[in-house]
Amino acid sequence: xxxxxxxxxxxxxxxxxxxxxxxxxxxxxxxxxxxxxxxxxxxxxxxxxxxxxxxxxxxxxxxxxxxxxxxxxxxxxxxxxxxxxxxxxxxxxxxxxxxxxxxxxxxxxxxxxxxxxxxxxxxxxxxxxxxxxxxxxxxxxxxxxxxxxxxxxxxxxxxxxxxxxxxxxxxxxxxxxxxxxx
Numbered sequence: 001x002x003x004x005x006x007x008x009x010x011x012x013x014x015x016x017x018x019x020x021x022x023x024x025x026x027x028x029x030x031x032x033x034x035x036x037x038x039x040x041x042x043x044x045x046x047x048x049x050x051x052x053x054x055x056x057x058x059x060x061x062x063x064x065x066x067x068x069x070x071x072x073x074x075x076x077x078x079x080x081x082x083x084x085x086x087x088x089x090x091x092x093x094x095x096x097x098x099x100x101x102x103x104x105x106x107x108x109x110x111x112x113x114x115x116x117x118x119x120x121x122x123x124x125x126x127x128x129x130x131x132x133x134x135x136x137x138x139x140x141x142x143x144x145x146x147x148x149x150x151x152x153x154x155x156x157x158x159x160x161x162x163x164x165x166x167x168x169x170x171x172x173x174x175x176x177x178x179x180x181x182x
Contacts, residue, residue, distance in 0.1 A: 090131040090179055092142055098179055099124040102171070113144040123172060125151060126158035131179060 008014060021035065022028035047057060056063050096107055103110075103120040110124045121143070128139055129151060136148035143151070162169035 089133040095127050122158050125154045129155045
């Protein structure tokens with residue numbers, strides 16, 4: 001709410017808030033300004049100190065609900081760097097085990113490089129990069145010593161492929177839901 005002399009931007013609607021402070025607009029603005037100026041800055045608690053990840057304000061239950069409902073399935077975005085910190089982290093062992101169970105593979109088959117068109121491995125790499133928080137370099141070492149750039153390339157391929165392949169998209173979604181307990 002703007003209480004100063006500046007003109008409010010066109011997108012800002014003030015009618016609802018001002019309606020709580022008086023029936024006439026001038027009276028409501030004066031009452032609102034008085035209300036805001038009465039705040040004792042010495043005793044006022046800074047709401048920013050309770051922010052989680054820089055943008056979620058609430059109790060632990062609410063924050064966990066937001067993380068589970070909205071952030072766990074969201075891909076990292078450059079516009080929201082806080083997502084990386086807030087997304088639940090899975091261990092590589094958990095991810096590999098889930099992929100192995102789904103495809104009925106042994107861990108070595110998923111981690112081993114050199115087999116062409118190994119969808120289980122590709123999905124494991126995709127999920128590991130997306131859910132583990134482990135660097136591409138370390139993921140490369142985990143997946144039989146490939147480079148971090150190879151991890152990124154495989155991730156990007158797998159990120160684009162489900163748009164063309166509904167069956168693959170469903171398989172990845174199922175694995176993510178299992179891993180995130182959604």
